[in-house]
Amino acid sequence: MxxxxxxxxxxxxxxxxxxxxxxxxxxxxxxxxxxxxxxxxxxxxxxxLGVSGYALRVTPKGILPFDSEAGIPGGDAVGERIARVPGVKSVAPVLGAQFRVVRGDSAGPPLFTMGIRPGAQFLYRLVEGSEPGPGEVVVSEPMSRLDGIRVGSTLQLAGGAGVSLGRRDARTVRVSGVGDFLYDYAEQRSLAMPIGQVQRATGRPGEVSLFGVAAADGVDGDDLARRIAAAVPEVSTLSTRELMREMDRxxxxxxxxxxxxxxxxxxxxxxxxxxxxxxxxxxxxxxxxxxxxxxxxxxxxxxxxxxxxxxxxxxxxxxxxxxxxxxxxxxxxxxxxxxxxxxxxxxxxxxxxxxxxxxxxxxxxxxxxxxxxxxxxxxxxxxxxxxxxxx
Amino acid sequence: MTDEPGRVIEARGIIKEYPYQGDAVRALRGVDVDVSAGEMVAVVGPSGCGKSSLLNVLAGIDPPTRGTVRLLGDDLYGLDEGARSRLRLRRVGFIFQRFHLLAVLSAAENVELPMAEAGVPKRERRDRARELLDYVGLGHRTAHRPPHLSGGEQQRVAIARALANRPEVIFADEPTGELDRRTGAEIIDLFARLNRQGTTLVVVTHDAKVAESAPRVVEMADGLVVGSGVRP
Incomplete structure (x- = not known):
């Protein structure tokens, strides 16, 4: 009371x-x-990080994903060694670069472009069309919407170096699909194309910026990161937990x-x-x-x-x-x-x-x-x- | 100190000092008081003579600086604070000059409150609150809250509250101080009725009418009992 x-x-x-x-x-x-x-x-x-199923990142030694333009030379061989580590389900190489869309004499702003392996990539989900084959690209949904680019459209793309040197050795690519790019900021224009295409266009043969690694079912990410680090010591292997810790820092x-x-x-x-x-x-x-x-x-x-x-x-x-x-x-x-x-x-x-x-x-x-x-x-x-x- | 049968209050050598600006003001200078069961005692005297201080000491509200008090057989200040509170709750009733009812509770709830604190079951305390409000003539105003009652009515509710746990002794401090003459007279009648029914009352007052109604008067001056007499 x-x-x-x-x-x-x-x-x-x-x-x-x-x-x-x-x-x-x-x-x-x-x-x-x-x-x-x-x-x-x-x-x-x-x-x-976990949404794509590729929970681990393998990067150049001491570098966080896309923290610098440093790459892993001989990426194909490194990728094969990673794939052989027990517990690895899939390895997805990525090479980051900048391309521009060329229209007539002018080149557009730099576009974040990712070289990927179409069968094993973790950067986007297709919302329309198909994975890119040789001479093809997948564009981000904002790029499709804002620039009126559809599946089947063609683009003139020039690599960053070519444009800066004024040579504009643009090549024609076909848009095979539109993707929902998981790591893009709002309204970001991005492209993805087969990694070999990016390596050739940028003069970085065999180079990889990073690998995404998917663990087999039941395999602990941290354990697998340690095994990969032991098998391929010249790179850094980061589990989701380590990346989150770094993010936290x-x-x-x-x-x-x-x-x-x-x-x-x-x-x-x-x-x-x-x-x-x-x-x-x-x-x-x-x-x-x-x-x-x-x-x-x-x-x-x-x-x-x-x-x-x-x-x-x-x-x-x-x-x-x-x-x-x-x-x-x-x-x-x-x-x-x-x-x-x-x-x-x-x-x-x-x-x-x-x-x-x-x-x-x-x-x-x-x-x-x-x-x-x-x-x-x-x-x-x-x-x-x-x-x-x-x- | 003896513990005589029928003795409700037995105070010996009560000295009460209050600190004041680094000094001690002596409000009681060695008071002896006895009150027997069934008595009604009026404590009178001029303002500042120590009446209220004595009442607080006798009732277990304020410990004396020196001296002992036995209340209802217990050495009052030998008890710890919790035991003293329980004694006041279950065996003693209080009536104050300014009523001090809880403004957010109805008259009945105010009367129920001490019973609730004493653990009386809800139905029993509700019935008893109604009975008590009937007793003080407020059976028709049980649901009214204090702000909607007159001063006299509020003091009646306060009396009903004081009676809630069937106390053996009631202490009242200037119970008519805030009331007009007619309402004061009604309260005096109520006290007299209570006393006739066997309740022991100690009433501090400067109201001559209250003093006249009490069979025994203790007169105080300057912190001392200067006279005590039983009215024939």
Whole structure:
């Protein structure tokens, strides 16, 4: 009954309680977003790496995928050695390059072009047409849509070096398909063509930028990475976990930002709840002193006050959850518009445990914030409190 | 100190000092008081003479600086805080000048509250709250909240609350201090009725009417009991 009375007291000043709740909801939403941001990009990156089934990356020694233009010389032979490692299901070589579409005398902007093995690639999913054969390319969906390129269209492509030298030795290719390129940023124009074609056009015979490696069923990615590293020591083999760890390291500033903003949100939540409960307790100082005088245990009074804090925090969470999700969607859209961020990634990962953690933190803060005025109320000298109220 | 049968309160050598600006202000200077079961005692005296301080000490609200109090057979300040709270909850009733009802609870809920804290089952406390509100003449206002009751009505609810756990002794601190003369008289009548039915009452007051209604008066001045008499 005493707890119910305490909660009803919150309803006594509806406007004030509503304003406090709005503040707590905003803080809870911010904390939720920062919790989602802290791990969102890394987790999303991990999901993206695994989506194609090629969970391992083999790169030039000490280089992360596409971190530099360094390549693996003698790539075909290296690929065969990797394929022979027990537990390897498939090896997909990739050579990155830049091509331009030539129209008349002018060349378009550089297009990220990937040389792939059509039967074993992990960079795109065909949405239309077929895998590229000799003299053919697959274009990304935005390129098809924005430039009006269809399956069967022909393009004049020139390699980066040829264009820069002004020779523009363009060659004609046919579009065999349109692909959904998994790692492209929004509206990115990309091409994929057989790797031999890219090697010849760029003057990098036999070179590979990286390999994607698919593990056989039941084979642990980290174990396989170690076996490949032992068998082919002149390259770096990275499991999804290692790549995520590296991503985590690179995104340290995001986590720091999330930690700082999250901490601020927690402090604001604590201040809001503490303030509103303190005001409520001060207004009921006489009532509380009377309750103590008539023999209600201190613990019961403290429980009632702490419950106020908990209920305020929980109600703030209920309101803050949809607000936080809405804010996350808006912020995600803004952040994903930064160049170079794959459109399939997300900065804010919905993880039930993390959301529960954030909401649990807010509620715990509510309880703690309620403790401060609660303890003050039950620890004040009783006779003095009664005297003050009588005056 | 003896523990005489029928003795509800036995206070000896009560000294109460309050710290004030680095010094100690002595509110009680060695007070001895005995109250027997079924008595109604009015503690009177000018403002600041130590009446309320004495009441707080006797009721287990404020420990004395020196001296001992036996309340209902227990060495009051030999008990820990929790035991003292339980004693106040289950065996003692309190009535305050400003009523101090919980504004968010109805009259009936205010009366039920001490019973709920004492673990009385819901149905039993609901029935008893209704009975008590009938007893104080507020059976028709059980659902009203304190802000919708007059001062006299609020004090009646406070009296019903004080009676909730069937206390053996009731302490009242200026119970008519906030009431007009007519309403005050009604409260005095209620106290007299309670006393006739066997409840022990200790009432601190500067209201002459309350003092006149009490069979025994303890007069205080300057932190001391300066007179005590039983009305014939």
């Amino acid at each position: 005493i707890v119910a009375a305490s909660l009803r007291a919150l309803g006594r000043r509806r406007g004030r309680t509503a304003l406090a709740l709005a503040g707590i909801a905003v803080s809870a939403a911010l904390l939720l977003d920062m919790t989602m941001l802290a791990s969102g990009l890394t987790r999303s990156f991990g999901d993206l 690179r995104l340290l500033y995001f986590r720091q930002l999330a930690t700082i903003l999250g901490s601020i949100a927690m402090v604001v939540t604590a201040l809001l709840i503490s303030t509103i409960v303190t005001i409520g307790v001060r207004e009921r100082f006489g009532e509380i002193a009377t309750l103590r005088a008539i023999g209600v245990a201190r613990g019961r009074i403290l429980l009632a006050v702490v419950t106020e804090g908990l209920v305020l925090a929980a109600a703030g969470c209920v309101a803050g959850l949809p607000l936080g999700l809405w804010m996350a969607r808006r912020l995600d859209r803004i952040l994903l518009s930064f160049p170079g961020i794959p459109a399939r990634m997300t900065f804010f990962a919905w993880e039930a445990e993390r959301v529960a953690l954030a909401m649990g933190l807010v509620i715990a803060i509510g309880g703690l914030a309620g403790c401060i005025p609660g303890l003050a109320a039950v620890r004040s000298p009783l006779s003095q409190a009664l005297r003050e109220e009588a005056e």
